[in-house]
Amino acid sequence: MAASSFIGELRGSLQEESAHIQKEFEATGDGRAAVARRTQLVESILARLWREIVSPDDAQPLNFAIVATGGFGRGWLFPYSDIDLLFLFGDRDTEQAFKDPVRRFSQELWDLRLRLSPASRTLAECDRYDANNTEFTISLLDCRYLAGDRDLFSRLRDKVIPKVVMRDSKALLHGLAEVTRVRHTKYGMTLYHLEPNLKEVPGGLRDCNVANWLALISAMDKLHDWPDASPLRAPVRKQLQAALEFLMSARCFLHFRYGRDDNTLSWESQDEAAARRIGVQIGDRRDSAEGDALSAADWMRIYFGHARAVQRTVTQLLEEIPEARSALYRQLQSWRSRLTTPDFSVVDGLIFLQQPSGLQNPEVMLRLFHFMAIHGLKLSATTEHRIEQALPALAATPPQGAELWLYLQETLLQPYAADALRAMHSLRLLTLLLPELKLTDSLVVRDFYHRFTVDEHTFLAIESLHRLKQSQSEWDKRYGELLTELEDPELLYLALLLHDTGKGIPGGNHVEASLEVASRAMDRLDVDPKERAEVLFLIANHLELSAALRRDIFDHLTVSAFAEKMGTPERLKMLTLLTYADIKAVNPEALTPWKAENVWQLYIAAENHLNRSADHRVQASANDDKLARLRSLAPVTSSKFKEFLEGFPQRYLLVHTAEEVMRHMQMADALSIDPVQVELKRGRHWYELTLVTKDRPFLFATLTGALAAWGMNIVKANAFSNQAGTVVDTMHFTDRFRTLELNLSEWARFKNSVVGVLLGEADLDKMLRDRQRSEKGAIAKVKVETKIEFDDASSPATTIVQVIAQDRPRLLHRIASCLSDQACNIEIALIDTEGQMAIDTFYLTSAGKKLTAEHCREVKTALSGELRGE
């Protein structure tokens, strides 16, 4: 037959049959059948070419054979995938002799528009494992005879391949693990992409193969031969099988849709796949009967469900190959093994349960993920299996309320919180504990910037905050410092976990919806009202900072409007961090240094604004929501209410809850009986002492002195006074010598002593001298240079001084005493400590007026002298 007419005929039948396969797929959606038929089609073409070009006898000539490898070897030819073909020779001479037929064979295939991936090797070459070409040896694991010398093929399959695998199993596993790791890294180590490439991403088709190869290599290493049945354990095989059916159909669909080997699940193709229910089996979606319309988001959830199963299997199989890890990794893992506890043991970096029945106790379950979050370890396959078994019982009576919140916050605060959350999520534990998160489970929201699904975006945001601590980048470090300064970082993490939940509710504004969902979640967790308000504030405002960035951030009106919306420095800090993490988790390029700088500029401008505008006074008769609410709660008459609130700085109302203000009113009311009212509480991080009394000279200096004399370290403090001269001071301090913690009886003595000092009944100087004698000077770890800055412009009635200094015992007392000695009245004090740095801001007057320039110089000289030298 003339070559051209022969090729013409082949092309004709190829086109006809391909169209047939496509038509059938469109009718049935059966991807597995489509790839099998295409494999047969290509095989029949190869056989005809073989007879035409190489030998009329399929089993001839000697020493030469063609072998299907890779996907073709497995019998999985997708409509437009490459055809992996090995030209196998017994020796070099035969290879040389068949050079031209091989060239022609390949050429004809190309002319038929079949994309050939050819390899040409002698049998001896197949016997060598090349670490730079792991893919070739791996592709042999799927080898299948097509035509030529059968005996040659048998030698390859039955002798050479088992020999290579046995000899080089470690290197082969290592190589396979490495190429897999590189591929996963390329896709950000996550399967939750908005438009995933379903072949290459973690949990994609390629990973199904990796799972098979890993199991096969291990089995061959043991058996010294090919195993008779699938080397995968039955449950794993079943899970992979379901995923495979889905992925095969989806990939066929994409190939037909694009008319090329493109495996990207673009948004448009997701819509179409959902409409056609590609790959969907009955039972894939519990809440809809077959035939119901399936949204693209639901179809993607099914996809992510399968991808998640594949990824888990591959990860576990990779973890099971100790040989595949570097020596350093092993060392680290065995170091980690020392972490074993009564509940859990750690072997090779994997967590096992000490008691198989342990998980019947929900607390052990929660402790397990807390343990994971601390150490960054993975769960072993058996542990995962046991968790899955324990879930139905747990679902009947899930842990909730304060106990769950306690475990959750402890987990959120740990360095590997995001990994623990991901594991909980993938095992469906997270949505069991917080069903609100189901709304964003594997949710694809289409916008131009986001790259990941909503749940993964959330985990990434949490992760990026934890990573700040180790980061080397200048901006990360700067924001990392802010993170260490937070009073309640767990609230920020909870806000991040819930900030986008509203995206799962179609239509409308996601911020509003998130607030509703977050409220429900916090009901479930029984979060305390004050903390709840903080979390809701962060969620409600999570786009505010970005919005402010679109205005002129160097304009003081933009800054003051934004700062006032934040209200307190603590909220400003949390929102700044939330914004930073949120932008960072959108996609790896979203947070440019330019943007990081803009966020920072706005932060410091707003922070400065808050610290310099604390003296805007309350007008108790004004009609705003907060005052109206306070009025309705007030335990005192309306004239007393007015007298108490009139003239307090606005900041007073921002830093105290309504309940606290009410308590202060009661204390103020009792001043006629006892002129010094003191209350002591123990908070989560610090002790809190509240003082209500009438203002007098040296009051703040005396109070700080009394605390210093007891060895207390003041971390934060606010001192405010109203028009009538009633003072409300709140001191947060740590108990350096654990006096209060260890001796309950000391609480009363401490309070009495503070009152005694304030009433002038105790000798403060003597107490301070005694304390000084008993203390050895500690050496500061970080040197903080003293800075004293005056600001006469920000406040109309007071002069603001900010003192930055090395934190040390009695520092605040010395500063306050020095200011009082200099005839300054402390109208407001805002005291903060960040690590070793004390940042104290005082609003001063002298004889009821601002300080003169001359007076400022004198005060500065006196303060510098006081703080110089130790």
Place this chain on the structure above:
Amino acid sequence: MTKIEAIIQNSKLEAVKSALQEVGVEGMTVLEVRGHGRQKGHTEVYRGREYSVDLIPKTKLEMVLPDALVDKAVSAILAAARTGKIGDGKIFLSRVEEAIRIRNDERGEGAL
């Protein structure tokens, strides 16, 4: 053909973009830049440390336009980006010799 480079306040990007679209400008390049002109930046003190902002974050737009469109585009930018305060930015115009569409080698104004 003329190339317009406009350095504007970040806050004005959206306004300038829509003003340009209104007069018929179809394509542009937007860059995140830093710099200063006669407005030298300023210094913020944060916790006793000075953060001097001598290079201020700005937004730069670049576009190459057929000559007939240039005046309209410049007026649109001026109207949308002006606040009257220091730091509003600058517009630079320069002649462009040739434009070539890579896809089909089309040249001249047709390639814009």
